Amino acid sequence: IVVGQTQAYFFTDGRYTIQSQQEVDATIFEISTLGTQQSVMAQLAAQIGSGTIGVDPHLITINQGDQLRSLLEKQGGQLVWVTQNLVDMIWNDSPPRPAQPITEYPIQYAGLSMAEKCQQVQEKLTDAGADVLILTQLNEIAWLTNLRGNDILHTPLFLAYCQFDGQHLTLYIDSDQLPPPTQAYLKTAQVIIKPYQEITQILANPKKQLRILLDPGSSSCALRKQLEGHHLLLQPSPIELLKACKNPTEITMIQQAHRIDAKAIIQFFTWLESNWPQEVTEMNASDHLAQ
Secondary structure, three states: EEEEEEEEEEEOHHHHHHHHHHOOOOOOOOOEOOOOOOOOHHHHHHHOOOOEEEEEEHHHHHHHHHHHHHHHOOOOEEEEOOOOOHHHOOOOOOOOOOOOOOEOOOOHHHHHOOOHHHHHHHHHHHHHHEEEEEEOHHHHHHHOEEEOOOEOEEEEEOOOOEEOOOOOEEEOOHHOOHHHHHHHHHHHHEEEEHHHHHHOOOOOOOOOOOOOEOOOOOEEEEHHHHOOOOOOEOOOHHHHHHOOOOOOOHHHHHHHHHHHHHHHHHHEEEEEEEEOOOOOOOHHHHHHHHH
């Protein structure tokens, strides 16, 4: 969504074009369907032209911010950061940030311990010439720490940030989310726990300039601004490939999961064939799957 002085825009992709036309107030928003040939930033810049776009730097990645700034400047526009989210200023009944319990992901499923994974990451940091890795991708944090949560519906992830310097791992998370067994697990692993909100002070006012590896595809522009006193190595997180290379235990678990999934699919197809003479819709089929 982009809100201007006289016009507001609602951007969506082809999956929600019909739904947005039915549910979004066309007297307020101009509905635009995102194409496949242009990026979101390119289409946004095309709509704004030579105007000025204000963005919350916490909600846009480094790559997105750099691309949008470049596109706008080419056509006489500019990108500015807002110091306070304008929606938050008027959203008085916004829900609290999720804070569901976090549990250890057992080694019999993970295949590698947190210590073994940290050793792999330490080697990648050395190869990259980095002192510190800062993680913002929730799936990468969950993989490295062997932890799982439920802060995001239908996804075993939890809201957190992570800092790793090759020896010490710091997890920025609400301690209330850590039941006693999880606290004991993290204490044994010598993980440092800091409040989630303290990420805004991470490595601020440095006494020593560090070489920090930061993924520009997932890290926010606000985080880059916060770390500008250091030497930033903007490159993909090494965990992306480490996580993609499955160990023997993970391969076995994936195969087992596929067997369970196949059974569920066969049961659903059986139900679908039995009920097809009656009226079957996406809605009642979805309801049946959720039973």
